[in-house]
Amino acid sequence: MSTPRPSGPPHEGAQDVPDRRRARTRTAIGLTGLLVATGALVTLPSAQAQQTGRLSVGAAQARTCADAPARGRGVDSYRVTAPSSGLVEASVAGAGDWDLAVFDDAGEVVAASAGFTGTERATGFVQAGTPLTVQGCLVSGRPGGVTVDLSFLAITGSPESASLVSVSTPEREDKERLQELGLDLTEHADTDSVDVVLYGAQDEQVLDEAGFTFDVEVADLAAQSQADRSADAAFAASVQRTELPSGRTEYRRLADYEAELKALVAEYPRLAKPITLEEPTVEGRMVHGIEITTDVQRVHDGKPVFLHMGVHHAREWPAGEHAMEWAYELLQGYGSDAELTDLVESTRTIVVPIVNPDGFTISREAATTDTFGLFSYDNKRKNCSISANTPTAPVDYTTGTCTDNPAGRLRGTDLNRNYGGLWGGPGAEINWSGDTYRGDGPFSEPETRNIQALVASRSVTTLITNHTFGDLWLRPPGVQAVGAPLDEPLYAELGARATSHNDYANIPSYQLYDTTGGTEDWAFWTAGSLGFTPEIGTVGFHPAFEIGVVGEYLGLAPAAPEGKGGNSAAYLEMQRATADPAYHSTLTGTAPRGWTIEVSKEFLTSTSPVVRAGGVVDPPIQFEDSLYSRYDSTGGKFSFAVNPSTRPIVAGRDGREPTAPPQPGITLTNPDGVPAENPDLDPDLAQETTTFTIEEGFDNAYADLQFTWADAATDWDFYVFDSEGNEVGSAATGNQPEVLSLADPVPGEYTVMAFNYDGGDANDWAGTVGFRNPTPRVVNEPESWVLTCTDRRGTVKSVREVVVGRGETVDLGNVCVTRGRPRS
Template sequence: MRITRVGPGVVSAVALVAAGLAGAGVATAAPRPSAQDDKVQIVTVHASTQKERSAVDALGLDTTEHADATGVDVVLHGAADVARLRASGKRWTVKVADLAAVTRANARKDKAYAASVAMSQLPSGRTSYRHLADYNAEMAALAQKYPTRVKPLTLENTSVLGKPVHGIEITDNAANIKDGKPVFLMMGAHHAREWPSSEHALEFAYDLLESGDARNAGLLKNMRTIVVPVVNVDGFEISREASPIGDFGTFDYEMKRKNCAISAATPAPYIPGTCDNNLAGRLRGTDPNRNYPGFWGGPGASTNWRSDTFRGDAPGSEPEVDNIRKLVSGRQVTNLITNHTYSNLILRPPSLASTGFSPDEIKYRALGADMAEHNDYANIPSFGLYDTSGSTEDWSYWNTGGLGFTFEIGTEGFHPTFETGVVAEYAGLAPAAGAGKGGNREAYYRMAAATVDPSMHSTITGKAPANTTLTIRKTYQGMTSPVIQPNGTVGAPIPFTDVLTSSLVGKGGAFSWAVNPSTRPLVAGRYGRDPVAPTQPSAPIANPAGIPAVNGSEFSNVTIQGLPTYDNGKVLFTFGWTGPNPDPNVDWDFYIYDSAGNQVASAATLANPEIAAALDPVPGGYRVEAINYANGASADWTGTMSFEPPTPAIVTGVKETWNLTCENKQGKVMGTRSIVVDRGQSVDVGNPCNRKK
């Protein structure tokens, strides 16, 4: 049995056994078919690199967002999926041997919890999962209770099935949407079956309005929070109202992930019927989080209409996706969180490794780390999980400049027990990773603080007469990824048009207007930095005396130095032993941990040598764990730590402008300006309504 080493926030095999959820836990390359194959399972497919995890995602199985440096979790829906995984030659470990049994047990626990607890520790006191009608009713009630602080919001498009998509806007004097405040957008349920994502979004609304937190007054005064708890209303309602079958199969609609669109590629026999009663079952539809036009059509999204990650027929084709695009594009959304389940992750752009780090990587990573201090989630770029294309914050960031994150909530499935997946994760209670640290509640408050922070966005100041409207606007043609075709060939990128615009009403006198930078990150260039010092010299990694038993470990300590002496863009840990590559007889695995015990790199393949890498390593002490996975006594290892310089910056030098106009009450243009403003910068435009200045 391979003992899986996991970092903070990642569920271990030991925890699953303790919870009664794990199977045998045996990693295997080609198990014989058995009765177990017919059960719905969660397995961890061994994949120690981003490239290997992306290859797992490309198998067309039900890949979850749960992954770490050792592998990626996949839901196997019976023998056909097991056979496909077996044919790939990949090894896997069974984590949940009978998912249907776990689902039934969770339902019993939810019923018992709701019956035994009058009020939970959530700001709303809720004790059970909401239905779509509950969300809509509670948002309407909050608007009625706080008429000056809550404005009802109905997004522009109805859903595929014609349902309205509702939200609320929260701030002092909420009715004035042209107030110039920075905007924090909080979303849930892009994926229908991920029920905790919606619960967390709405609970933060209750926190801002009713918790009595001392920070609320300042946040309500200085920022606007928009909460859209259910983006994919059709899929969510079907999932939430389904009579559970428990087999997670084609017709177990509780496990629906996608919306209710019918692709043009859908074969004729699967077109008739309703979204919750058709021959294709829950598999008909488009994955909204693969449909955003930014980088649409690239790796990490399926061309197959049946796949849970089907990207849709065209970039931005889905009305639910278009809703969020228009909201973000028209409101200067400077900060965004889209909630999902599950994996205990805080993900930031880029979603494709080939994109390269963003120009804001240092600031982005620091903000993620600030939030992760409270929920103890892993703070990584999205491609660190595996490549995805067409995701929400990847479009939002690169095309508008707003700082967006995905939260992957919890470790126990798409909708675990309410007590653990919602109450504990939100409030920071055991058994959540953020227990005692504030949980997601505090992480959301940190994002709210970043929304108010002027260093995180741009600011336009000046003076404007009363009854005038200032509008900034930008129209541009973006491009998708080179589009992967159903036959595997790659076609040309597809152009798409975005319009970024927002307005401020002049009150007569000075104004301050929070906006996103005028130059979009996609235009500004990719992250990089010119080295300011040499790299640290290579050094051997000491191998302790003796050899551990099979599956046993030994440890070595190393030190990475930094500025001003050395500027290290990458550290490579290389381990080898006498033998061929790959070595069928000997297998050492290696994991590297920082001074806090967080896993920062791993090398756990069949290769000889094994190579682990970490970008922009933080100076300090590190611990190297060497595991004798197979027959290490016959060939002991040697190791080297080497360094590479930073990748030089790629900067286009192109500056985009905001095109600002001032109109009077009758709609007459009184003046115009072209504004260049960077993140963290404030630009005074004087009186833009005066043509002479």
């Protein structure tokens, strides 16, 4: 057996700070100190300079407004001069489909907006004294005029210092403590560490005082971002077209997404239709997407739905790129690739590349200037909402725009902590200034309500919400204590198929660390949608385009792995699952032409027990929720794909019956004597070992180790290794009893290494190993859909309850007949 060694010294340097394991959280009040300490209060943006202008056209003309300054049909413009260096914002709200663009004196676009409606908001950065052209294009609709609201926001200062560090978290309790510190945690993590973004010396001090050690991964994120953007420019200059379906060579801006969605609808009118979600964002932007299938205008066609999303988190630019490329791949593949043709015909795909357009625009446009210095907007994570919990003193955090306020990038809510499922529990920041702030309540944000409404009304079978970074393919549950769903075997198998193409870790998201309020948790537990969160790549939130987009999407070097198809092939597995009846439920029968069949249910959804300040935990909040799906009959036989009638949250939990009794308990043998103190946990210095054996012939779902000692002032730490010398568990919390559990341990000899972390030589430890059988599968009473048939006039003709499970087909016969004859 190889010599066991702890994976890293989690208490390195702790002898200098005896109480450093006791976590200290940074509250909202602490932000004020941070602002003062960094000098941010003296670099606030100035008041906005407001202007208005008028655009008028005599006829509409389809065009891409942001291509270049133009003249002619459907376009109008006027000239202004930027009064200051900083932000420029132009907005219109008109009838028809207006697009906006602002160009500098070289004809380069500095701000643009190109949604499907007449409500547009273009944001960018300019230098003082730059002549600008404000251009409006009426793409479709009746001719006329609109008023342009134009504002300039002066910004001074220099970029903040920010770094990326890998924090040692050798056990799950360390990750939980780390989450309580109010720092900017990434999803790049493994069993022993979590990557964290640090903004200056104060964040480093927070880590140090809490007893954490770390290695620096990127010393200067601003410099890294500039290097990545330089690499992007060089790559785009050297390559006319990439192997991506779109041929794209550089990151899109928001207007690029909008214009390309519009162009795809125009190019593929029989396969693609625009979709604009219900609610505008905090800053008034609409959230746009595209639907893809044959006979695409017939929305309620009964096909299973694949929802593909990007950019919940503003700084995660590859997330939107990957979603957008999948739209291109489906549309281009129809008619030229046999499998993609079949999948486009048999499924409906909804692509929403930018869920958080306010935050994304700020992050994406900030990268084009080096004068934007109030915090790191390039690194903004959240949306632009103002929490009701935001303080108003000593400076007013509640006024101004998303870029014109002293809270800087910290304004807003983490949208991927705001969904109602499991909201309010661990793994989300309770303070408004935290990067993972959960919001003021479940679904408090318009962006998450948009996705809630979409999922609830479309019977979404499969779902992807792209993020960066970590090479992970995450699925529910977000909290370990929730337990595996009945769908876990099917869920895990689908994840394995997807990750066979990208070598991402296929795991429940709680194995990263507990998180609540995530997209796929609500979509799965409440609506039954099989959702995954890919964490794309390993080298940053928006790395060089060649790596984070081209390489990761296609599975090409320099991204890894090479040659397995990358995320493109992984998404294809999701599309296949969408079409496969094993992954959804199916209702069949007959109905008259023009009649409507609906399935629905209304219920209360519970959040997690709600964690409050000071460790107080309130009861769960209940909120009204509903699911609804519709099929418009074409007459005669139909097939209607729906989600299972029984919500996974009430269906039960997975498990298995024991095949043998658990192994009898073991009392560990403690070697004679007490080793000297070893606060560095150096296995080459003082420590002692003992062994125990897990035997064949028992069904041990868990091996539970517990260690105690008499003197509460003493501190022992324990590490467990398998027969190959691999660390399989640790108990080093600084409290007693120290406990750990090994899940499904394989038979063999195990070694326990004990360190006298703090306690002199007078107090020895005692240890036991207990064993548990697996928990049997629990299946609860099934729920039903309320199925309604309505005629052309809206008169309800029949109502019944329908119970259908995932993978099942229920034949309803003549669904609109009651007691053998149609209702009059």
